[in-house]
Amino acid sequence: MFTTRPTLQGTFGMASSTHWLASQTAMAVLEDGGNAYDAAVAAGFVLHVVEPHLNGPAGEVPAVVAPAGGPVRVLCGQGVAPRGASVEHYTSLGLGLVPGTGPLAAAVPGAFDAWMTLLRDHGTLSLERVLGYAIGYAERGHPAVERVGETVETVRELFETEWATSAALYLPGGRPPAPGALLKNPALAATWQRLLSESAAAGPGREQRIEAARRVWREGFIADALLAASARPTMDTSGERHTGTLTGDDLAGWEATYEDPVTYDWNGWTVCKAGPWSQGPALLQQLALLPDDMTPESLTPDGTTSDGAATGSAFMDAAFVHRLIEGTKLAMADREAWYGDAGGPGGVPVEALLSAEYNRARRALIGESASRELRPGSPQGREPRLPAHAAAVASGQAPVDGPRNPRSAGAGEPTVARNGATSGDTCHIDVVDRWGNMISATPSGGWLHSNPVVPELGFPLGTRLQMTWLEPGLPNSLTPGRRPRTTLTPSLALRDGQPVLAFGTPGGDQQDQWQLHFFLSVALRPYVRGGLDLQGAIDAPNWHTDSFPGSFYPRAMRPGSVTVESRTSREVTDGLRQRGHDVEVGPAWSEGRLCAVARDPETGVLSAAANPRGMQGYAMGR
Template sequence: MFTTRPTLQGTFGMVSSTHWLASQSAMAVLEDGGNAYDAAVAAGFVLHVVEPHLNGPAGEVPIILAPADGEVRVLCGQGPAPAGASIEHYRSLGLELVPGTGPLAAAVPGAFDAWMLLLRDHGTKPLAEVLRYAIGYAEDGHAPVERVGEAVETVRELFENTPEWASSAEVYLPGGSSPRPGELFRNPALAATWRRLLAEAAHDDRVTEIENARRVWSAGFIAEALVRQAAVPTLDTSGRRHTGTLTAADLAAYRASYEAPATYDWNGWTLCKAGAWSQGPAFLQQLALLPDELPAYGSADYVHLLIEGCKLAMADREAWYGDTADVPLTELLSAPYNAERRALVGAHASHELRPGSPDGRTPLLASAATTVVDGVYAMGTPVAGAGEPTVAKSGATRGDTCHLDVVDRWGNMVAATPSGGWLQSNPVVPELGFPLGTRLQMAWLEPGLPASLAPGRRPRTTLTPSLALRDGVPVLAFGTPGGDQQDQWQLHFFLAVALRERVRGGLDLQGAVDAPNWHNDSFPSSFFPRGIRPGSVTVESRIGDEVIEALRERGHDVTVGEPWSEGRLCAVARDPRTGILSAAANPRGMQGYAVGR
């Protein structure tokens, strides 16, 4: 089978991420004696520097880890809504949706503390050793990928003509020019932030140093600067200026945390995801909806089946998922419930949002997603910089998030999906070199919903790394950027791994990454302005004219994208029988790379 690259194989260590500099930095940590967790932290901080349009230090990151000698755990780096972020407050400002940009959309930053907790509990390296790669690229410069400059150009007018956004222009439009490929781009303010943090946290004991760094972030100079920035009236996607709700008390109270993964067993595999505060269980539901016998892989019947199953799972996401104690996840993943739901998949495409009734409960949907405008459910008009810029109607992927996977020679495995704190989300904090995030835009300003805005509640995130066990043993870590598309693209990737032939005696990771992919938007977007495209399907043209025509005959509203425009998968694997490690990365966008030996 033709692939763009080989599936890498080795025994020492493997890394895959959405940027080659992050992958190689992680590999350098492995070569220097670090383990998978040291390497992941180093890569995570490099991604803040080299993909600032896709993630930043004040964003968030869910992490799934499988220690060689322990159980699979989820490390939650998704911060909650601040104490002052109530529906009543936002409604009093005349808002129907949380803005897609600005400090009102800022949750308590979670990524930094999650990376520190991972390093403290599972890593081996001192903090300075894992931060030095990010500091070097921020201080000495790196050659930016094209999309950094493209993202800056979309918000140039905002940066240049809006006073409170001038700090962003100073970093991303130095001398009036956006970052250009082939020229060094620097962020000295960010490098200075990490150097000051290291100086204030310094201690001979590794764990004490990390704890000191956590305090500097949550209660020291970084916290003070973030709170000052949140109080600045800032023009956002509402067209008005608002101040945020983030306070020093919110930052001081937050700590990243561990929890058990949500799991589902399928054909000898056990798939592990974050809980229903993420969209991760929608991946598991899609598996649960599959019949015992699948149509031929890649056929129109196969694609139709997966699209329709996805619509049902995502409708349940809208009705039931959120950071609440009463999500009926056991019932949502049960065989009887999914047999009943599976019967709803017919020969033609559904254009309805059809959540189920687990345990006889009545599903609750946001009324904001019930008005149709030009065939699209929507609450507003997209605004530059609003939310994750996932896939345009042309099908061209523009990027939105990052992902990284690492497996080391000892068998430790980790998958992480950093996001938020994008350069276009909030003004750069002048003293720090990075902005606040905007994850609260995923919460509804309507009471009583599982994903309603509430103080202390995590916004239901789209970020959803994956880890798979085979016969109870961790063998595969994977994930992708893509907002609402993440658990669509990941399902297609996983089934391509599980259903297709193997290469060189191992899993065909690269073949599964390269396989033609698709997504649908037949459910409310998680991002401002929360639109829906009922019946829509966007496919890569490589899927073939015969399949495209057959999908249209079944009633799907098919948009044909560029040949390589759907999905940005990364993956690493370990064969427990032989100890052989493998890795693959997405060729789309020409920046994701796997490395290893």
């Protein structure tokens, strides 16, 4: 089968990320004697530099970690709502939704502490060696990718009239960075240099210095600058200037934590995801909604498009794609009604939502025609409750359209309006090393268009609170000390109890849709060169639906919509339209930005692949 690149194979180490410089950084760390976790941390900090429109140090990062011979764990780098971030406070300001930008939307920053926790507990190299790569790119510059300048251009007016510190960094000479132009961030380089200098005073021990760096972030000069930024009145998507709620106690009192993954066994695989504070269980429920008798033999033969390009999937026929889309709608409706860290009465019924009995009943709702309804279920007999805004959007009593489709910006990039409103996007990195350590991580938030750049630091606050509801009593209500439900959803899969596959993608609400198709393509295809066909699964034409309320401001939806790549066969698009789907055909390479690494436990052979969409994701390895 034709693919854009080969699936890489070797025995030393593999890394895949959404930017080639991050992937090469990870490989450099492996070559320098570091393990997968050293490599992921170094690459993560490089992503903060080279993809500032997609993530930053004051954002967040969930990760699924599988140490060689140890249990799979989820590292939660999603910060909580500050103590002053109550529904009452926001509604008293006349708000019906949390703004999509500005300090009111900022949760306690989580990414930095998560990376430090991972390095302390699972890494082997010093903080100085790991941070050195990011410092170098920030200080000496890196060639800007096209999307950086395009994103800046969309918020040029906001930067020039309101966010002067952002304009100083991202509009040098009054123009956005041109593709390939050297982009520097000397303030960020100076921040990390000062962090290293102050942490070195803690003593010679590796862990001592990492712990000292965490204290500097939470209680030192970085904390001081973040708090000052939160207290500064800032124009946001509401069209007004607001101050944030972040306090010193919020910063000092939060740290990244570990927890058990939510898992689902399917067709010999065990898929591991973060809990219902993420959207991760939605992928598991999409698997649970598949037919009980599904096997490779039950699927249609592999096909090709009219131009001879392989479909990349043995099940890209209209009937099966229809089932996947309708299952996605049901899983995402349950996400809206049940997922969140605030819990609500009785908590989140994850076990019931993934149970065979529940999903047999849900599967029966999938008919021959596309549904335009938002249909959450009743696990354990409990009545679902949708947020009033989501219910109004779903019933047509509120605007249903909005900046949901990422095609206009390309490959899942953020769609940005005048005041910085964005559908959101992110980065991803997967690493596996020769010892069998594996990680899947999805850093995000703290985008350059989230908040004004903190001039002393070189990066802005994040906006993850925009994903909460200003309505009490919901699982995802804005609640002090609770995590906003996030779309960030890294994945790791086992066979016979052994970690085999780490994967993930940017894309906001599309992440677990694109990952579903990728995983099925991997799990149900023949092996290639003795290994999983990662590149073929990534290259396969993909799709997504917006038939549920979006997770980002302004929380829009498009009932019945399906967006497919133009490489999808005419038979599939016609078949979907005949079944009542509103099919929008996007560019040939517009759906998904997947990364993946794999390891065969029997042979030790490692594999990696990366998405060609967006022209910047790369896999490295040997």
